[in-house]
Amino acid sequence: MKNGDFTxxxxxxxxxSYKLPMGxxxxxxxxxxxxxxxxxxxxxxxxxxxxxEVLKVDKLFSTPREALDFLNDERKKLGLKKVVIxxxxxxxxPITYNDLTPEEKEKHKNDINGEAGKEFTxxxxxxxxxxxxxxxxxxxxxxxxxxxxxHKKINKLEMTAEEKHQxxxxxxxxxxxxxxxxxxxxxxxxGSLEMAFTHSFNRKNIxxxxxxxxxxxxxxxxxxxxxxxxxxxxxSSIRAEIVLINSVIEHARxxxxxxxxxxxxxxDFNKKLYSLAIPAKDKFFRFADSQEQxxxxxxxxxxxxxTNKNPELIAIVKLIMMTAMRRAEVILLKWSQVYxxxxxxxxxxxxxxxxYLTAEAKALLNSIPKKPNQDRVFSYTVxxxxxxxxxxxxxxxxxxxxxxxxxxxSISEFVEVIGSDNSLLISEILGIRDIxxxxxxxxxxxxxxxxxxxxxxxxxxxxxxxxTKRHYFSLNLKRNKK
Numbered sequence: 019m020k021n022g023d024f025t026x027x028x029x030x031x032x033x034x035s036y037k038l039p040m041g042x043x044x045x046x047x048x049x050x051x052x053x054x055x056x057x058x059x060x061x062x063x064x065x066x067x068x069x070x071e072v073l074k075v076d077k078l079f080s081t082p083r084e085a086l087d088f089l090n091d092e093r094k095k096l097g098l099k100k101v102v103i104x105x106x107x108x109x110x111x112p113i114t115y116n117d118l119t120p121e122e123k124e125k126h127k128n129d130i131n132g133e134a135g136k137e138f139t140x141x142x143x144x145x146x147x148x149x150x151x152x153x154x155x156x157x158x159x160x161x162x163x164x165x166x167x168x169h170k171k172i173n174k175l176e177m178t179a180e181e182k183h184q185x186x187x188x189x190x191x192x193x194x195x196x197x198x199x200x201x202x203x204x205x206x207x208x209g210s211l212e213m214a215f216t217h218s219f220n221r222k223n224i225x226x227x228x229x230x231x232x233x234x235x236x237x238x239x240x241x242x243x244x245x246x247x248x249x250x251x252x253x254s255s256i257r258a259e260i261v262l263i264n265s266v267i268e269h270a271r272x273x274x275x276x277x278x279x280x281x282x283x284x285x286d287f288n289k290k291l292y293s294l295a296i297p298a299k300d301k302f303f304r305f306a307d308s309q310e311q312x313x314x315x316x317x318x319x320x321x322x323x324x325t326n327k328n329p330e331l332i333a334i335v336k337l338i339m340m341t342a343m344r345r346a347e348v349i350l351l352k353w354s355q356v357y358x359x360x361x362x363x364x365x366x367x368x369x370x371x372x373x374y375l376t377a378e379a380k381a382l383l384n385s386i387p388k389k390p391n392q393d394r395v396f397s398y399t400v401x402x403x404x405x406x407x408x409x410x411x412x413x414x415x416x417x418x419x420x421x422x423x424x425x426x427x428s429i430s431e432f433v434e435v436i437g438s439d440n441s442l443l444i445s446e447i448l449g450i451r452d453i454x455x456x457x458x459x460x461x462x463x464x465x466x467x468x469x470x471x472x473x474x475x476x477x478x479x480x481x482x483x484x485x486t487k488r489h490y491f492s493l494n495l496k497r498n499k500k
Contacts, residue, residue, distance in 0.1 A: 039101035041093075042085045047078055058085035066096050148234060149199040149227030151270045156192060159269055164188040179399040180350045180365070186400075194262055199227025203241040231270060231277065239263070239287035244294075253295040260284060304430055314416055316427075322414040330396050331406055333386055338421055340379040342428035345421040346400050347373075352393045356383060 038044060038058075047057040062075040075092055079085040082103055090100045161168060167185045170177050177185065202223045226242060239260070246256045264284040271277045306313035314322075323335050337348050347363055355362050358380075360372045375383070386395060398406075404421075411417050 037104045038082065039086070039089070039103065041089050041101070042082065042103075044082075045078075055080075058082050060085050060089050060092075062089075062092055064096055068097065145230035145232065146274075147227060148229050148231050148266070149225075151231055151274075152195050152199055152227060152266050154273065155266045155269045156195065158273065160188060160191060179394070179397075179402075183346055183350060183400045184365070191262065194259060195266070198259055198263060199225065201226050201242065201245055203229070203238055203245055231267070232280065234267075234283055236283040236286040236288075239283050240291060243287065243291045247291065247295045250296055252297075253292040256292065256295060304427055314419065319416065319419065322411065322416060326406075326410050328406070330398060331403065331410070333382060334396060334398065334403060335407070335421075335424070336382055337379065338424050339428055340376060340382065341373050342425050342432065343373055344425060345404070349396055349398050349400050349403050351395045353388060353395055354393050356395070 041060060041062060043059045043061065045057055045059050046054045049055055057078045057080060060075055060077050060079065062073060065072050073092065073096060077088065079088065086101070086103055093100065164184065167177070167181055167188065169175070170181065171185060203226050204223060226238075229238065242263075243256055243260070246259065264282065267280075267282050267284065271280055271282065304313075305316040305319060320336075323332055326332055334348050337343065337351075338345065341348075341361070343361070343363075350365075351361065355364070358375075360374050362370070362372050364370045383395075389397075396403075407421070408417065411419060
């Protein structure tokens with residue numbers, strides 16, 4: 019097919035180009051009258067292995083064929099194989115309105131104003147597909163929320179480690195949303211009589227993003243969850259996707275008046291489906307009590323860490339172990355967040371929270387020298403630290419120990435010291451807001467210890483510790499800056 023050929027069947031223009039071999043470069047040269055014309059430069063600087071002679075070539079030709087013939091003659095002198103010019107098919111270019119003939123433009127105008135065109139316009143405006151609301155959520159919320167980071171990325175401006183971490187989270191959300199709309203779900207659920215007539219379930223497989231928002235029901239969400247379970251995802255990963263879907267729907271409810279009274283299907287889908295997903299990894303991690311066990315002991319791990327030449331890496335790992343803070347929370351920590359008795363975290367995975375400092379953690383922070391005119395405690399980026407830690411631990415055969423496991427071990431130690439019945443106190447020290455979730459997890463860790471929390475709850479008349487924590491309980495944290 020020649021350049022510029024038009025195929026009405028596919029509705030695209032087929033554009034072709036030539037791919038020049040290495041050694042030929044398309045360029046421009048000036049004519050005697052000053053006009054510019056396309057030329058083809060042949061450049062070579064090769065050594066003949068047989069004779070040791072160096073062949074240097076730099077010559078212009080008016081056509082690619084002349085350049086190719088000359089190049090192959092020179093390659094023959096060096097005992098090299100011939101090269102060819104190949105035809106490269108570029109991506110299909112979609113038709114625009116300007117590509118149409120006058121007759122086609124008139125027909126297009128009549129189609130738009132006809133009954134079919136009016137019906138299409140009505141459906142387009144009223145039965146808005148989910149993928150359009152996803153794009154609205156990205157444009158009207160995420161892109162505005164992260165606008166400063168996007169500006170820096172587009173203009174290739176320098177980002178801080180904290181900004182790089184935030185931009186990575188933004189990119190991950192965008193990628194997840196773009197994947198979510200492509201997953202196939204079943205959106206037609208027939209009754210028993212209809213199934214009898216059709217001799218099948220006759221459920222329609224359709225991309226999730228192609229379903230109009232007003233047609234998405236709790237059954238659609240059930241189907242989505244089943245699809246992701248069959249993709250061998252863990253329940254936690256599926257929950258993260260459902261949270262994003264919920265965010266899109268809630269944004270639509272608040273931005274589109276047509277959906278002001280729309281019932282969010284996320285609230286009614288079958289949560290028990292999560293139990294069908296791949297079992298989660300072990301909730302708790304503990305170092306071995308002695309060297310007789312297969313796992314590493316805490317002492318062995320600390321010794322391995324302390325052999326690292328970078329004191330920042332050592333301090334980050336130890337602070338994670340002492341406070342049970344998340345990896346990014348420690349790496350991106352600022353001195354302005356550090357007080358005498360606690361660290362005030364603002365940009366966290368969940369909500370802003372204080373993290374109580376033990377005497378050991380205070381001593382560690384006091385030993386870290388402050389850098390002039392720099393608020394950050396550490397200079398690592400999140401990805402840079404993770405790569406350095408993995409490389410270091412691999413040398414000691416400890417590659418399976420992650421910072422997340424260190425956090426799990428710290429939580430287990432806090433539970434063991436304070437007592438499993440004191441989830442309220444544990445959550446305050448560790449900065450955990452989900453009390454119910456914490457209590458569910460530590461049920462598997464029955465410990466002997468203080469039991470005063472039960473009496474506290476009874477005395478204030480609360481049935482759950484979440485109420486007491488939210489409104490009445492807090493540690494005495496003096497806000498004296500370090």
